[in-house]
Amino acid sequence: MKIRNYPLPGIALIFILLLTACGGNTNSSQQAASSTGPIDSVQSVAPNSSASAATGETRKFTDSKSRQVEIPVNPQKIVYIGSDPGDLLALDVKPVGATLSVIASQVVYPDLLKGIEDVGYPAALEKVLSLTPDLIIFSDWDESALESLSEIAPTVVIGENDTYTRLRQIADLLGKQDIAEQKITEYETKAANVKKQLMLDLKPGETATVFLQLGKTLYVMGHQGISVSLYDMLGFAPPPKVQELINQDELFSEISEEILPSYAGEEIFILGDEAEETSSALNQLLGSAIWKSIPAVKNGHTYAADSKWNFDDIITRTRLLEELPKLMAKGS
Incomplete structure (x- = not known):
């Protein structure tokens, strides 16, 4: 993994939240x-x-x-x-x-x-x-x-x-x-039961995207963290721009609010921690005209969750199975 050097401990939290349980390699463009x-x-x-x-x-x-x-x-x-x-x-x-x-x-x-x-x-x-x-x-x-x-x-x-x-x-x-x-x-037995419970009835190629807000910085996730459960377990597909990240072995990428719509899938999962700076940035994002213009937002297909779910070890993934029905029932 090739990453530029950053001051600690502040950046440590960002990288640990982003690089948890992740697969593949990343590079300096993925600060995130x-x-x-x-x-x-x-x-x-x-x-x-x-x-x-x-x-x-x-x-x-x-x-x-x-x-x-x-x-x-x-x-x-x-x-x-x-x-x-x-x-x-x-x-x-x-x-x-x-x-x-x-x-x-x-x-x-x-x-x-x-x-x-x-x-x-x-x-x-x-x-x-x-x-x-x-x-x-x-x-x-x-x-x-x-x-x-x-x-x-x-x-x-x-x-x-x-x-x-x-x-x-x-x-x-x-x-x-x-x-x-x-x-x-x-895990696979429990996952199969949860899929039946959710009754998603996904269309072929139906897409989902995970965005992560940490402080003032917004990230889009590749195939890591909670995305692993969405793509590998639930059967969602990454949108084309997210698939590009995955093809380049990029686990995540920092993005601006202006280009967020180009990464948005038909379902959007937005994660954040409890930090005041994060909450303020999230409130600003969710109230913006750009956010409200996204089709998934207009259709009420957005789901908010704590960034603690952005890990993909099997303990987190197993506990997420219990959370998913509640999380997806709260779609806005």
């Missing part, structure tokens, strides 16, 4: 019931609880950068660096530490983050070291600390792929393949 219980049941990994950990048994694992990393067969103290801890938690594994300082208040599963030490964002190496991890899972756009982290513990890079690919890669890493497949099967 498991075997042990239900999907929300997460078990802490207790240190020194296995023979392999005690004996130091290891194996080779090839990560997303084609690096062969020697990892513990049964890691006991995992630190997660990235914006999708839901990928790990879905496998009933709770890391001892993770980069939570920005996303803890932005995800739909804060209940599952209890007991996880925040290592900061960017990750503070001293904090990571103090947790004495035996494995670090790295899934972040900023790879500047990768070498330093690798000196603390074996560090495996997880690619910014689609939901199932990421989940399966981590499952392979941790020996949780059966749980991953069960989570996927459970």
Whole structure:
């Protein structure tokens, strides 16, 4: 992923909200019931609880950068660096530490983050070291600390792929393949039921677009975040201009209000956070003549949601299944 450098921590929130659970690469133009219980049941990994950990048994694992990393067969103290801890938690594994300082208040599963030490964002190496991890899972756009982290513990890079690919890669890493497949099967079963409940009766090629307002900046989403559920699960199609972004592996793009209509689909989902600046900008947008001129708006096919749904880990996507009927019933 190629991205220009930006000051932190302000831009960190924007990128984490936008790059959550995303697949593919981006570039500088895009600034912008498991075997042990239900999907929300997460078990802490207790240190020194296995023979392999005690004996130091290891194996080779090839990560997303084609690096062969020697990892513990049964890691006991995992630190997660990235914006999708839901990928790990879905496998009933709770890391001892993770980069939570920005996303803890932005995800739909804060209940599952209890007991996880925040290592900061960017990750503070001293904090990571103090947790004495035996494995670090790295899934972040900023790879500047990768070498330093690798000196603390074996560090495996997880690619910014689609939901199932990421989940399966981590499952392979941790020996949780059966749980991953069960989570996927459970999700698809629930998704099929929700589709029946919604009775969408989509026309072939019916389009939908996701716009995200963060502060004063407006983004259009490609194939990432909540768009994954709209396109892959519900069966909407991206409008031509959004499809262009997807074809160019652009996960999102900053746009101006003036060109917003050219990206608008027959259904529009508009996301925003609770920040005062965002609320003010959204109110201005929704009251503008440009917004009111869009056919989807005129037809009452717009839906407003919190930006916390702009993640595509399987925990968020599963909880979104419960939210979608309520969300789409509130179309304006």
